[in-house]
Amino acid sequence: MKQGFFHKLLEHKTAANLFLLLMIILGFYASKVLNTQFFPNYSIDYITVNVEWPGASPKDIEYSIIKPIEEKVRYIDKVKNTKSTAKEGIANILLEFRSGADMQKALIDVDRSIKAISNLPDESKKPESKVIIPYEQIGLILLSGDVPETQLKVIARDIKQMLLDKGLDKVEIDGLRKQVIYIDVDPVAMFSNKLDINDINTEIFTNLKSIPSGVFRDDKLVQLRTSGTKDTISKIKKIILSSPYTKQDMIVQDLAKVYESTKETESYGLSNSNPALTLRVYRSLGTDTLKATKALEEIILDYNVNINKDIKIEIYDLSSQLIRDRINLLLKNGVGGLILVLIILFLFLRFKVAIWVALGIPAALSVTLAIMLATGQSINMISLFALIMMLGIIVDDSIVVAEHIDYQYEMTNDPYKASFLGATKMLGPVTAASLTTVAGFAPVFLISGVIGQVIEAIPLVVISVILASLFECFFVLPGHLNHALSNNKASIERKVLNLNSYLTYFNKNYFYLLLKKSIEFRYTTFSLAISFLIFSIFLLKNGVVKFYFFPSPESNIILVNYNFFPGSLKNKTIEFTNELESSLKNIDEENIVKNIYSTIGKPIWGSRDSTKEEGDHIGGMIIELEPSENRNIRTSELIEEWKKSIEPKEGLRSLIIKERKGGPPGLDVDIRLISKNTSLNKMKEASEFIKENLFLYEGVSDIKDNLPVGKREISFIVTEKGKSLGFDNRYVSKKIKESFDGVLISNFFRGEEEVELIIRTDPKSISISNINSFLIKSPTGGLVPLGEIVNISKQQDFSVIKRRNGFREISITAEINENILNPDYFFKKFENEVLYKIKDDYNIKWKLAGRSEEQADTFGDMKRGAFLALGVIFVILAFIFQSYLLPLCIMSIIPFILIGVILGHWITGFDITILSLVAILGLAGIVVNDSIILVSNIYEKINSGKKVLDSVIQGSQERLRAVLLTSFTTIGGLTPLLFEKSLQAQFLKPMAITIVFGLLAATFLVLILIPALIFIGSELKQIIFGSKSWEEVEQRKQ
C-alpha cells in the first residue's frame, strides 16, 4: 500500500510540481487572510455583575450586596473564580468561567441566581449582569491644546464617530467630563426664605418649561435644540420662586448662582498643562490590527489637515507599530537564517539536491500559513517567534530524506530506486522524529491560565510546520529529486564546494580518534558530561545564571501612578502633575518624550497595580517615548533619573513610575492576605507590616497594597431629640444628600452632549464650622439646625474592598530590580523572616500570587507536561523501533541539553526565561532527532550481528553528516537572531541562545557521549548477563 503509493507518486509526471504549486498558492492566500495582531487571542470568559447603591459605603456594599450575591453565584456550574470589588455606591462581582463554558447559559444561570436573592437593600438598584466581550487596544489618540475643553470634546466625539463608521470596533474617550449647569444656592438666602434645596428643586423643575427651544417629555427637558446654553442659563436665572416667608415672589438669581461648568467630581485629562482627552481605540478579536491601524491613521491624518493649529491630535501607543517592528525584525533575521541554512545545504549536499531541499523551505512555510489559517491562528509575536524557531527545523525532515536519497543514489546509481528507497526507509525515523518534536512541544498545551493561552501558539505553529514539512519531504521532494538526479547523471560528484571530502577526511581521522578515545575512556567521558551538567545546574541554582520568568522587551511607554493622602485637594494633584511634567522635560535632553497624557482624579489605565480607586487625591500619567532604537537612553535609565529629579511633595503617599510591561504575568511581588472574618483594620495592619519590611530590601520598589484608605466621611445618627421632631435616618440622609451633594433636576442633550442640571448648596458656603448650624427642613416644614437632630461624626474608611472566592483579600505588590535582588532568594528569606509572622501574629492566611504564583503554576504544568512528553516520546520510539532499551538510549541525551543551555546563557549574559524553557522543550525534540538518526543506525548494525564496538564506531561515522547537517541548519536559522542588536530582539534572544548553544553542545554529546553510553550499556548488559569484559574487547581489537 505504502510502496504502491510512493511508486505512483514517483511515476506521476506532474504531481510533485502541482503539489508545490498548490502549497505556494495556499500560502499566498493564507498570508493575505491571516489576522495580524500583537498577541494571540486569549480570552477568559467573564460575567460581570454590577449593583449600584447610591451613597452606600464600601463596607455596607460588601456586607449587604456582595456577600449575598457571592454566596449564590460562586457555585454556579463552571465558575472558576469570583472576584468582587466594593466601592462607594457600587458593587462589582466578576465571575471567571472555566474555558468551554456556554456563556449564554451561564448568564441565564447568574441572572436566575441573583433574582432568587430577596434580602438586597431596598435602595440598591437592580443588579446588572453581562458577559464581558474581550477587546484589544490598538492605539491611543491624544487631543490637547490651549483651547476650551468643550472644543476638544466636540472633536473627540467627531473622531470617535468617524472611527466607528470606518469599522473600528470600540472607541472610548478618556478624560471626558460631563457638562453641568450648576445652581449653587446661597444657604443664608435660602434659609431666610424658609426654603430648602428640595423646595427650590421642585419649583425649578415645574418651571423648566419656560426654557425655549427645549424638547419636553413628561414635563422633563430631554433635548435642547439650539446650542444656546447662555440663553438656558439666563432663563433658569429668571425662574420665579415664591417664598413662604415673605409671601413674595423672587427669582432664582436672587438666591443662587447659575453657571455652566464641567462636572467637578469627574476625572479629566491634562497634557502639557493644557486640557487633553485620549481616545482609546480597540479592535475586537476578529479584526486585523494592521488594517484597523491603517484606517485610524488615515482618519487622523485627514482630520489634522483641517484642524486649528492650537489643537494637537496625535496617535500614540500604537500596538501595530510593535507588530510591524517585530515582523520586520523576524523577517530580517529569518531571511538571514534562511541564507545561512542554504549555504550549509549547498556546502554539504549535491547542488541539485540542495536546491530542492531549499525550495522546501518556502513551500513548507506556505503550507504552515495555510494550516495556521485553517486552525484559526494568527500572525502575532508568539507565532512569528515560533516560525523563526522552526526555520532550521523545517528543513530537517527534507535534509534527512534528501540525504538518504543521495546516499542511496550513491549506492545504487538509480534515481528512481534511490528516491523510492530514501522516502520509504526514512518514513519511519522521520515520522518518529517529527512526532517526538511534537511531543516535546506538547507540554505547552498543558500550561494553564493566560500564559498558557498565549504561548500555546508555539506548539500550534510547531505542529503546523511539522505537518507542512512532512508533507513536503514525502510528497514533493522525492519526485523532484528523482527528476533532478535523472537529469544529472554526468555530474554525480559535482558539488559547489567539495566540503564533503573534507568532512569525510575529518570523519575518518579526527572524529574516529575522538570517538575511539571517548569509548575507551567512557567513564571519564560520562563523568565529564555529568560534571558539566552539575556545574551548569550549580550556576543556575546559585543565581550566576539568573532566571527571569517572563521578560518584556523594552517598552516605549512609562506609566505613572501616584496618590496623596486622602482628603488632599485636587489643586495639589494638578500642581504635582505639572511638576512631574516639567521635571521630566528637564531631564529629557535627547528630546525622547513624544507624548504625555495625565489623568487627574483617577489612576492611569493599563497599570496592573492600580486599585482603580478614584478621588481628587489620585493622579496618573502615560508617557510615550521615541522607539527604543531611536534613542541612546534606556527607558529604565530615564525612569531612574526622573525619579531622582522629582522634588518630594508634601503629603505624597505613593508615587509609582514604571515601564509598561507586556505579556500576561502579574507583578514581581504579589503577596495576598486572605481572611474570612478578620477585620479590615487588622488586615491593613498586617499589610502595613509586610510593606514596612518590603521597604527594607534594596531592589524592591513600587510597594503598594490594594486596600486604600478613602476620604473622610461625615456620618450622622439621628438623636432622640431628632426623632421626637419627626426626623428619621432615611429622611435626614436624603435631606443631607440633597443639600450637600445636590439634586439632579434634569439631564438633557445639547446636540450629542449630555448636560446635567444640578441644584445644590453653594459648596463654598459649607464648612466644618457651620455644619452644626446648617438647617434641615423638618417633615413639618420648620428649619431645624442639623446639630440639634443628629450626632455628627467623622470617619475614615477603606475606599475599595476586594474579595476573592468569598474571602476578603488584600494584595501587596511590589517590583523587584533583578540586577540588585534575586527574586528566588528574596522570597525564600522573606517567607522565613516576615511572612510566617502573618499567620502567627495576625492569624491571617497568606499566599504568593502574581509572577511567583504564575511561575509556580507554569512550572508545575510544565513539569507534568515534561513527564508526559517524555512518556509519549518513549512510547513513540518504542513503537517505531520495537524496542524498550533503544528509546531509553535515544532519550538519555535529553538531560544533557541543559549544559549547553545554561552555559550559553552564562556566556552571553542573558537570563533564562520562559522562552528558554519553551525552547528547551523544542530542543529536546530536535536533539532526540539527532539521537534517533545515530542510535537507530548503530542498533541496526548491532542487530545485523556486527560487534558492538564496530557498530558504534561505524554507525556514528556514517551518520556524522546527517547529524551535523540537521543541527547546523537549525543553528544557522537562528544565528542571525543571536547577533541582532535591536532591543526588541533581546526578548527573543534567550530562545535563540537556548537552541543554538544547546544544540551545539548536544550535537557534540550525541556524537561522543551517546556512543560511549551505548557501550557502557552493552558492557553493563554483558556484566549482568554475560562474561565479556572491556579487556576482552580490547584484546579483540588488537
Added chain:
Amino acid sequence: MNTFTKYKYYFYPLLVFVILLLILLILKVFQTEVISLVEDEKKILVQTKTVYPEEIRPQFLFFGRVAGKNEINIVSRLSGKVIYVSKKLFNSDEVKKGEVLLKIDPFEFEQELISKKALLDELKIELDKTNLILTEVGKQLKLAEQDYKRKKKLFGNTVSQKALDDAALKVSKAKTQFSQEEYKINTIKVNLRQAEASLNVAKKNLSFTKYRAPFEGKVTNNVIDVGSEIKSGELLGKLINTAELEAKFFVGESIFTELVSSEELKGKKIKIRWNKSKFNKVYEAQITRIDSVISEELAGLNMYARINNISDDDPIRPGVFLEVLFDGNVIKGAIKVPENAVYEEKYVYFLNNNNAVRTKINVEGYIDNQLIISGDFLLGSHIILTRLDNFQNANKYYSKNN
C-alpha cells in the same frame, strides 16, 4: 605505573569529580551576598506647625436676617382720595421725621372745620346773651328781696299782710327766673365744649390728610399712588426704623443652653457677616433681647442683636440674609489647626524624630474654619498638618517647614 594504567579508567572519572567539587567550592565561597537591606525608609514630606498654646475663643455660626429695631404699619385714618405721594416712597429713600409721606384730598375736612367753628361762635354769642339776662334777673331778685325785708320790718305797722305776701311772691318769682337763666348758661357751656371738641377733631382730621413720618426710616411695600381711593384703616405700607438695625438669628437649643450657662448673653458683643456675591462686610452687634420660649418645633429660639456702626451709605437693608458669628468662652492653652489634621475627632500626630506620634487631644470648637484643640502640648513641638492615614508605620516623616 602499571597499576595506574590498570586503574586509569577509574582514576580519571574521580579526578573529574574532584576538580568539579573544587570549582563549585571556590564559586560558592566567592559568591557575593545577594540580599542587602536599605537604610533609608520611605520618606514622606509633611507640613507641620510649631505649637504655641494661646487663649482662643471658639466661634459659633448661625444664620439670620436683618430687621429694623422698630417697624410700624402705615395705616390710613381717613378715607379719601390720595392727592400726593412723596417720591421717596417710590425710591425707598430714607425719610426724615415729620416729613409728609402722602396727602389725602383735604377739602371735605376743611369744610367740616369751618362749620364746626361757626357752631362754636354761635354758642359763644348765646352764652354772652344769657349771661346778660342772668345779671338782670339777679338784680331784680336782689331788689325783690330788699323790698321783702323792708316790708317785713314794717309789718304790722305800715305794711299789711297782703303787702308782705306780695313781696314774698315777688322774691320767689325772681328766684325761679334766676335759676332758669343759670341752667341755660350751663347748657350753653356744655354745648360750647362739645363744639370746641368737634372743631379739634376737624382740625386733626385736616392734619391727618398729610401723613407725616413719625420717625426716621424707610417705607417698604407701598401700594398707593396719587388718585387712588383709600379707606380708613387700610394698610398702606411699613415704615422701618433704619437708624437702628437688628439681627435676628436662630440658635439651636443645645448651643443656647451651652452659651447661656456660662455668661450673660444680653449685651454680649457679636459679629455679623453680610456676604453677598461681591459685597462682604463684618459688622459689630450687641445682643439686645432673646426669645423667652424655645420653639418645640424648631428646637431653638431667636436672638436679637443691635447692629452698630452702620454708615449712611451702607447698603445693608432690613431683610438681608446674614451669618452671625458668636464668640464662645475663652479656652486656655489651645491651638488652632486645620480640620484635616485631626483624626477621629480626638487625635493629632506630632512629628517626633521623624516619626508620627499619635496624641490624644480635645476638640474645643471652631474658628475661621479651623479647629481649636487642647491637650498636653509641649511648647515648640511640631504638629503634623498634612493629612495622613492611620496606617503609616513604615514611613519616615520630614517637615516641609524645617
